[in-house]
Amino acid sequence: MAQKAQPIRPYGDRRDDGVVQLSFTFPVPLSEKAKEAAAQFVKKMGLTDVKVAAALPAAASYTMFVVYARASHFIDYSEIDIPEVVLKKLGFDELNRLIEEKLARKVVVIGACTGTDSHTVGIDAILNMKGYAGDYGLERYPWFEAHNLGSQVPNEELVRKALERNADAVLVSQVVTQRDVHLDNSRAFIEEAKRAGIHGKVLLLLGGPRVDHKLALELGFDAGFGPGTRPSEVANTIAHALLKKLGKEPASQHYEGEPH
């Protein structure tokens, strides 16, 4: 479907002024020469009207810059095509009722921090009773059966547990992102899921501070959740995706904003 072009560029304090703010550090001592180097570096990025607002001595031989500049290029917003999970979210009781009526059994969810990751803060926030930011975790939902396997769980073990418990969804949490270890761990999980034949059958969800829905889809997951995700968002996503998969709910019923 052809759409009308919608060119946009950054808004500083005027429409279309193209103002961007940057901050970066050079491994050289603070000096006029360093400032000029910073300005030239930003010009090479294709920006104009470069103003080095601050040059700060981050250490004896490191200088941190705050720079403002203008961009002259634009983006056609109408051409951006990005899948997004936008939910018409049901409340705690409503969602439980929906599962009770339409599924008539508990939704089984298994989650873990996999591979080398020992940081359970994300998976705990989503699965544990307490939840996060006043939003109950999945353990609290009477129509969910949630298992939190904890940290440093090998992919094989997570997949085996998922098969054992006949899980409807598997949550993989990846908090540590150094050297993109979260990507390696995630890919390894998907490989294991394929080997075990649950890929494409069980809902596979990925969460973490450097995760978004698009990245998760690219890696082979069914959905991805970034920082600030509430347990209720995950609960809604799982419940609706499951009902949709089982043909108990029309595809569009609980979503809006997905590309048509």
Next chain:
Amino acid sequence: MVRAMPGQFVEDSQVEYARQLAREITEPIFEMIRRHTTVSIERTVLRLFGLCGAGAGGVPLANLMVDRLKAAGVLSRGAAYWYGRALRMGAKSPTEAVERITAASDHLLAPLLAEEEARMEEEVRSEARSAVEELRRRIAHRDALRAELPMPPPPHRYVIVATGNIYDDVDQARAAAQAGADVIAVIRSTAQSLLDYVPHGATTEGYGGTWATQENFRIMREALDEESRRLGRYVQLTNYSSGLCMAEIAFCAASERLDMLLNDAMYGILFRDINMRRTFIDQYFSRRICALAGIIINTGEDNYITTADAYEAAHTVVASQFINEAFAKRAGLEDRQLGLGHSFEIDPDRPQTLLLELAQAMLIRRCFPDALLKYMPPTKHKETDIFFSHACDVMADLVAIWTRQGIQLLGMMTEAMHTPLLADRYVALKAAAYVHRAARGIDEELLVREDGKIARRARQVFGNALKLLEECRREGMVAAIGQGRFGDVRRTETGGKGLEGVLEKGPGYFNPFLEILEARE
């Protein structure tokens, strides 16, 4: 120096009662500690005698020897006893001792005549005394440098480096020191706490951090000595004595003149699923070494409220601090060595969180007036909105100076995304220096009304902490942990990793270092 507290909140007798409960709670655990040793403690004994290095495949020599003794079923006499036996077999050095013991057939490990054994142990004791003297000399060297290059007044600003490569860590640590850091922490490689050995040598590859090795400690401390001299102020170094090698790390740190260690009596149990007995036994010996070496320990109560809700679980932090203090005092640590941990973690969307955070931090200062205290920044509610994130960190800076924290970990505005960029440390240090400078003295200028919200909240938290301590005394520590009283995490006495490394001391158990360390009192 007696300074008025911002608030009294609770009677002295109540605080003393909490301390008494903590002593009673820990008493049965000390019974268990006295009767047991661990493979890690025995390896530490060998390291104290000077055994270092690694054999084929990078297996540390201390592990080779202890594993051999354990396999032969004779480790319950203590590694020091077998070290003495190896000397009698003709070993001229700790390394030769390993060779003799690992090569010895089982019949060579049979007992000697009683008087021969007594003579041998006396020789080993004398060698142990020399080893401790040597350790003391190294520590005296550190203390002299500290005296020569005074540190600024607290809160001491603490930042982390975590590149995975010790040489990159050195560059970043120097930069942080130049930007005003008082304490450098080298984050360990992910999952090192689960290794039952201490890796050997300088390392340049790690995940999410850098392997803690004695050589890496030495490299970093030497760089910081140099940087301290250049800056005219002493910069402290810290690492992590937690996991399966608490005591060995404590020895390596003491030997390489580290200033602090993360060392918690319960952290490994709760957050790394390390066996309860193993942790309690190991923490005791590791703390004995810290006591000797004047190493400050930082405890990990702040972690409870990254898993449980910071408002609801505030009292678990206070209760655990009393327990950690009781464990520490029994191991000979002094108040000035106690960086009892807590943190600024209440959900910023709540109303009046500044009052709530002040209530918590002031209460802890009131309960532990002479302890250092270690204050952690917000992490749980950190956002990728770095500007708001920075505002949260600045608020924590204010609470830290207001409540006289000894050590303050600085929050990084990019905390929710990645390990800090070099410039993030500069931004955090500059803001903290400003807030500390601006607000110094506020604790003595502004007293908190005893009938106000802060005092009421402090009393509520303290009351709940007392209830929890009473519960722990009634049920016992093991049952309390089993019921998830701390950090919402449940553990059992025989679950978790490392139980196979715990063994009952045999009738002739011999550990001259434990004798020396315990005789200091």
